[in-house]
Amino acid sequence: MREPADFDAFYDATSRHVLHQLYALTGDLGLARDCTQEAYARAWRHWPAVSAATSPDAWVRGTAWRLASGRRRGGTRRRATPSGTGSADVVEALRRLPEKQRYAIVVRYLAGASVADIAAETGTSAATVENRLAKAHATLARILPCDIAALTGGHRV
Amino acid sequence: MSDSHDDSLSRRLSSLDSDLAGISLPGPAAARRRAAQRTRHQVTGGVLASVAAVALGVFAVSPPDFVASPNPAGPPSDSPTATTTPTTSTPSPSPSPSTPPVEPSPDPTGNGGNGDDGTSSLAVPPGTLIDLEYLIRGQESPSDWVEVPAGGSWLPCMPAAGDGAEAVAFQVEDYYRVEHIVEPAGADAEARLADLRDDITACAEGGDHALIQVWQVSGVGDETYLLAWQGPPRTEETQTYVEATLTRADGFVEIVVRGGAGQDYNGVPQPDDAVEVISRLCAVAEVECPSDPERERLYPEPASDLPGWLTADDLAEAGLTSLTEGSEVVDDSSEFGVDTYEYVGLPRDPFADGAESLEQRFYVDPLEVGGPQLNQLRAHFPDAETARAHYEALVAEADQFTQEGDVITNTGTVAGDGDGDGDGYEGTTWRMESPGLAFVYGAAVRDDVVTVIVYLVDLEDVGADQVRQLLDLAAQRIGG
Numbered sequence: 001m002r003e004p005a006d007f008d009a010f011y012d013a014t015s016r017h018v019l020h021q022l023y024a025l026t027g028d029l030g031l032a033r034d035c036t037q038e039a040y041a042r043a044w045r046h047w048p049a050v051s052a053a054t055s056p057d058a059w060v061r062g063t064a065w066r067l068a069s070g071r072r073r074g075g076t077r078r079r080a081t082p083s084g085t086g087s088a089d090v091v092e093a094l095r096r097l098p099e100k101q102r103y104a105i106v107v108r109y110l111a112g113a114s115v116a117d118i119a120a121e122t123g124t125s126a127a128t129v130e131n132r133l134a135k136a137h138a139t140l141a142r143i144l145p146c147d148i149a150a151l152t153g154g155h156r157v
Numbered sequence: 158m159s160d161s162h163d164d165s166l167s168r169r170l171s172s173l174d175s176d177l178a179g180i181s182l183p184g185p186a187a188a189r190r191r192a193a194q195r196t197r198h199q200v201t202g203g204v205l206a207s208v209a210a211v212a213l214g215v216f217a218v219s220p221p222d223f224v225a226s227p228n229p230a231g232p233p234s235d236s237p238t239a240t241t242t243p244t245t246s247t248p249s250p251s252p253s254p255s256t257p258p259v260e261p262s263p264d265p266t267g268n269g270g271n272g273d274d275g276t277s278s279l280a281v282p283p284g285t286l287i288d289l290e291y292l293i294r295g296q297e298s299p300s301d302w303v304e305v306p307a308g309g310s311w312l313p314c315m316p317a318a319g320d321g322a323e324a325v326a327f328q329v330e331d332y333y334r335v336e337h338i339v340e341p342a343g344a345d346a347e348a349r350l351a352d353l354r355d356d357i358t359a360c361a362e363g364g365d366h367a368l369i370q371v372w373q374v375s376g377v378g379d380e381t382y383l384l385a386w387q388g389p390p391r392t393e394e395t396q397t398y399v400e401a402t403l404t405r406a407d408g409f410v411e412i413v414v415r416g417g418a419g420q421d422y423n424g425v426p427q428p429d430d431a432v433e434v435i436s437r438l439c440a441v442a443e444v445e446c447p448s449d450p451e452r453e454r455l456y457p458e459p460a461s462d463l464p465g466w467l468t469a470d471d472l473a474e475a476g477l478t479s480l481t482e483g484s485e486v487v488d489d490s491s492e493f494g495v496d497t498y499e500y501v502g503l504p505r506d507p508f509a510d511g512a513e514s515l516e517q518r519f520y521v522d523p524l525e526v527g528g529p530q531l532n533q534l535r536a537h538f539p540d541a542e543t544a545r546a547h548y549e550a551l552v553a554e555a556d557q558f559t560q561e562g563d564v565i566t567n568t569g570t571v572a573g574d575g576d577g578d579g580d581g582y583e584g585t586t587w588r589m590e591s592p593g594l595a596f597v598y599g600a601a602v603r604d605d606v607v608t609v610i611v612y613l614v615d616l617e618d619v620g621a622d623q624v625r626q627l628l629d630l631a632a633q634r635i636g637g
Contacts (some may be wrong), residue, residue: 011185021180024173033182052351083462087173116561120591123613124561140166143631144344 006051007044014057017042017111021061024033024106026068027091039049039064065103093143101136104129201481251393259529279341279408281323283442287337287413291433292327294600302327310336311415312399313388314360317351333417337434340410347380350405353412354382357401361386369398371456374428376449378406378435383426383452390418402430406438406446425524428452446460454523460485466518467533467610471630475623477612479522479541489515498534500587500611502565502598505554507536510547529617533631534609548602552585564590568621571601571629580604582632586624597624601632608635 015036022032039060043050049054094102103122107113108129115133119126203602293301309322312334318324319340328334342349361368366388374381381404399416410545413430428450439446459482462468473478489496489508495517497506507515538544556567565587572583584601595614600607608631612619 007184007189011188013240015175015182017360020174020177020182023177029176033180037182037188040185042183044185044189055174063507071323087169087176090169090173105166109163110170119501120558120562123502123596123611125306125504127252128501132350137166 006062008045008057009098010043010051011040013061018064021106021110022064022068023093023108024091025065025084025102027095030070031068035064036060037069038067055117055121058111058113061107062121062156069099081127089144093140096143097136097139101132101139105136105140108133177555194530219234238488242560250426255340255382269575274417279343280321281339281341281409285339285409285434285437286323286325286442287430287433287437288325289327291399292335299516300333301330304330305334307336307338310334310378310414311390311397312336312414313366313390314357314386315414316357316401316412318412319349329417333415335413335415338412339434339438340412341408342405342410342423342463343408346405346408346410349410350403353403353410354384357384357386357403360589361388365389365391368456370454371395372426372452372454374404374431375451375453376429377431378404378446380405381428381431381450382426383431385426394456402426404435404437405430407442409438411435411438413475425452425454449477453523454482459483459523464520465535465606465634467531467631467634469520469623469628471634472520472531475627476618477520477531477627477628479525480529482523484519484521484522486516486518487530489519495534498609498611499595500598500609501560502558502587502596503551503555503609505559506549508549509540509548510538511543512536512538512547512607529613529626532611534611535635536607536609538605538607544602544605544607548583548600548607551600551607555585556589562591566590568597569625571599571625571632573633574631579634582635584628584632586621586628588621597621599631600625601628601630601635603632606635 007014018039019032019036022036023029026032026035042062050059051058055149064110080109094106104118107118107121108115113121115126115129118129122129176354220328230342230426282418289302289304293300295605297533305326305328307326308318310326316337316338318338319342322338322340324336324338326334340349358371359370360366361384364371365582366386369385370383371385372383374383384401385399388397389409390397397416397418399414401415402411402413403409411434413434430629431446432450435446436448441594461483462470463483464487466483466486469481472478474599478623489493495515496508497515514537516537517532522530522534536544536547538547548619555565558565566589568588570585572581574581580603582601582603584599586597586599589596596611597614597619598609598611600609607626609626610631612624612626
């Protein structure tokens with residue numbers, strides 16, 4: 001028996017975070033939004049199984065990411081980063097990471113997942129995840145150097 | 158990595174939330190509706206597009222200017238007014254004049270009523286056009302549909318109605334629209350449907366448009382197609398996505414076109430409009446028209462079975478009946494290619510063992526984009542000895558592999574004589590159980606090729622027998 005109230009509570013509690021993560025992963029608000037909503041629709045279709053999963057929100061995130069990846073591999077044109085947004089440099093930096101590194105870094109630092117959880121979620125080893133995180137860190141440090149504002153809590157010195 | 162760098166990175170990623178300010182998802186009820194009746198072509202994407210664009214301040218034009226020539230919305234009505242539409246595709250800036258419906262023929266199916274020209278005595282019977290009840294059927298929170306004058310549509314590549322057609326149109330505000338046209342084509346119905354399909358395809362493939370998908374549907378009407386495309390009006394953040402249903406039955410041609418502003422095209426066109434309009438036609442004719450729609454994609458043309466790889470029949474034989482479509486083969490030199498088996502349970506590096514190339518192919522359900530998929534890889538080695546040495550090392554490592562929280566089980570072996578000339582094969586399968594998920598996988602060697610299959614058990618389990626059967630078939634296919 002599916003209980004809409006349970007699903008609705010899950011959606012309300014997690015959807016914003018998943019959207020945020022998908023935006024970080026794709027750099028495309030529209031794509032992130034559409035894939036997030038579609039992933040939740042699929043979660044509802046399979047709610048008994050999804051709700052019993054260890055991490056339903058990881059299930060939704062993974063599904064949304066597969067949808068987004070499939071779109072790009074299918075040749076869907078990507079739109080440019082919206083101009084005028086304060087985080088355009090972060091979006092652009094993330095886009096320059098290989099997909100698997102990007103997934104690891106976003107899930108680790110935005111979703112707060114452990115290395116072991118990311119390894120299990122992506123079917124890879126903890127060592128591989130560590131390696132991807134290290135490479136992503138190195139690339140981002142090169143692309144986004146001297147992040148003084150962030151290090152000082154937003155106040156440029 | 159320093160803590161300060163970690164903190165900085167976390168903050169920078171968290172700062173992306175500022176881009177989401179003022180943007181909301183459609184909500185859980187909308188997700189449930191989308192799941193239950195994606196066929197109703199939810200228009201929430203359009204609403205969201207407007208909200209998002211305004212929030213980002215990137216809307217080049219305001220919503221009222223977004224549509225090329227919006228028709229004024231009429232009052233809601235439960236009974237659509239049939240309208241004879243102009244036979245031109247040029248959008249009209251003003252609503253089309255309504256005309257009284259053509260007198261219906263005694264036989265609404267047109268059987269026995271056709272003149273020599275196929276249309277002279279055929280008329281569109283009342284009750285065949287879709288209505289508001291259909292558009293909101295089953296929705297917990299119905300969209301604000303209103304009937305509007307037919308004709309003058311701002312949807313790109315909207316086909317012109319034929320002689321004697323009846324039409325109806327509905328909109329949700331100014332951003333989403335559906336048109337339904339019924340044409341009495343008589344003996345020319347087949348040719349008329351072909352012309353419509355050709356015209357839409359040509360338009361959607363030209364200029365500022367893009368054809369996305371074309372499907373043929375069997376089991377509904379005499380002949381049915383679904384087409385999806387995108388085109389203007391567009392802004393920096395949105396464009397117009399359109400789906401069309403083209404179907405014919407007993408001398409009538411039915412056209413349902415729906416679309417509006419959106420962010421991206423999502424999913425596979427649904428046959429519900431075809432089922433609805435054909436059932437209406439049959440209800441008027443008081444005949445039984447069972448509907449059992451089966452979709453087959455025509456465009457993009459599905460990749461066919463490839464020598465050396467699992468076939469759709471192989472997957473069906475092993476019980477993965479929904480994975481009917483194989484991808485193109487990508488190799489290790491392409492953007493999306495791989496340089497390892499990319500699965501933790503198969504840790505051996507084929508290139509370190511002398512592989513000359515590594516190719517990958519996915520098998521998916523074409524009706525569920527982003528759904529379950531089987532991955533197959535083929536590593537080519539310079540000779541059979543090198544391949545076998547790699548296979549044996551791979552099996553040894555896979556058998557020994559452990560990871561905290563995972564339970565890995567060797568689920569058996571497969572073997573065959575091949576063609577009987579010394580090119581036999583052998584393979585091994587495993588299952589890895591992790592908290593909340595499981596993978597099944599296997600590897601096989603034949604001649605100078607090692608093939609690997611990996612499947613994430615998502616919501617439907619795949620047993621050891623199935624995996625062994627899949628691997629056996631994959632091994633048999635090696636060499637073409």
